[in-house]
Amino acid sequence: MIERKQNPEQKGRTILRNILITVGIMGAATIVCLALQHFSEADTHVPLLFVLAVVIVARFTEGYVYGILSAMAAVVLVNYVFTYPYFELNFSITGYPLTFVVMLATAVMVSALTTQIKWQEQIRLEVEKEKTRANLLRAVSHDIRTPLTSIQASASGILDNYDALGRQEKVELLEGIRDESRWLIRMVENLLSITRINGDRAQLQTTWEVVEEVVGGAVGKFQKQFAQIEVETSMPEEVVMAPMDGILVEQVLVNLMENSAIHGKTTTKIRISVQKLPERVLFCVEDNGKGIDPAILPIIFEGQLSTGDHAASDGKRSMGIGLSVCMSIIQAHQGDMKAENMAAHRGARIQFWLPCQEENWMEEA
Structure with a gap:
């Protein structure tokens, strides 16, 4: 049995929610029964409606207490008001x-069945979480081994053949070490991001961020590594703000641009656009590369792409890991993400959205 731990604030909100559900449903049942008295002199429907109300309360509240209390209240209400x-x-x-x-x-009985169903669902989610974590670790262990082997081989080659190697050869080996080290750093950052959003069921600490600043920060980081690729941005004329963990969303944008650069093969230009939609902000990352293999589109965010898949890998770096991290971050923000190929083989497009209640922004401002 898995018990979900809640901090005092969450526990208070849960209790308040259960109380409001119980009072609301029992009140609604009372009002309906009173209304029906004007159309029928018989009162046989009253106990049935209150039994239904008790079942609904037991179904939509947590534990046994509220269902039992509603049953007691129903008996008293039937006796006092309708008898x-x-x-x-x-x-x-x-x-x-x-x-x-x-x-x-x-x-x-209904409370017991409902509680058991909720526990089973929680167990299922935990099993899925562990399965995803195991798949991620397997993929990471494979992806990390190759660059580490390359770094070791290049360093050994320089040390063992220092005098025999020419300057250009040494530079090429050192550049290889630098590139592999940078990639390993990005991999570690992705793993830290996963830990940040999954550790101890922690809730994301979101603040209202200016979207244009987050996008600009991501573009700056990306172009330090891929200066040869042009990045175009398209923003709304008005200032757009959204509640987010700015560091994590910036990491998502960097990951998406890196995937376009590395796995797009022929990518020379990336376009990032932002749209303010009702109750959400939509981000779109497009490239002019070779696109995504349609066969892997359904599983592209699952972190299970084989590094042997030519469409998903450059031979040593799995596309799936970075995109799995991106999806985890966006879902932690209560958003979603999708990938698709653009028409006429013009490259790939990945979109994600974050919820944004504008009135909440105005209140906090």
Whole structure:
């Protein structure tokens, strides 16, 4: 059994939510029964509606307490409001104990089934999480081994043949070490990003960021490594702000541009555009490379692409790991991401969006 731990603030919100659900549903049932009295003199529908209300409360609240409390409240309401003499409690009515027991048993059974379903769902999510983590570690271990071997071989070649190697050969080996080291640093940054959003079920600490500044920071980092590739940006005329972890979203944009540069093969230009849509901000990264193999599009964000797949790899770097990190970051922001090829073989397009309630921004401003 997996128990979800909540901090005091989360626990308080959960209790308040359960109370509001219970009061709202029982109040709604009372109002409906009162309304139906104007259309029918019979009151046989009243117990049935309150049993339904108890079932709904038990289904949509956590634990047994609220379902049991709603069952007790239902019995009292039926007795006090809908049983003659009205608006008086009368516990001597024939069948009253049986009604109470039936409603209480219904609440307990539904609450137990609902709690069990929620626990099973939590276990399933944990299993999926561990499976994804295992796949990521397998992919990372393969991807890291190759550049480390290359660095070791280049360093050994320089040390063992220092006098025999010419200056240009030494420079080429050192440049290889530098490039492989940079790639390893980016890989470690991706792994740290995954740890940051998954560790101890931590909630992201988001703040309202100016989107143009986040995009500009990502472009600056990217062009330090890929100065030969042109990057064009398209922003709305008005200032756009969105709640996000700016460091992580910047990492997403850097990863997407690096994938375009490395795996696009023929990429010479990347375009980043931002659109402000109702209740969300849409980011789009397009390139003029060779596009993405349609066969891997359905699994491109799962982090399971083989480095032997020519369409997904440059022989030593897996596209899937970086994109898996991107998807994890965006989903942690309650957003989503999709990849597609543009028409007429004009390259690949990856879009993601972040939720943005403009009124919340105005309140905080």
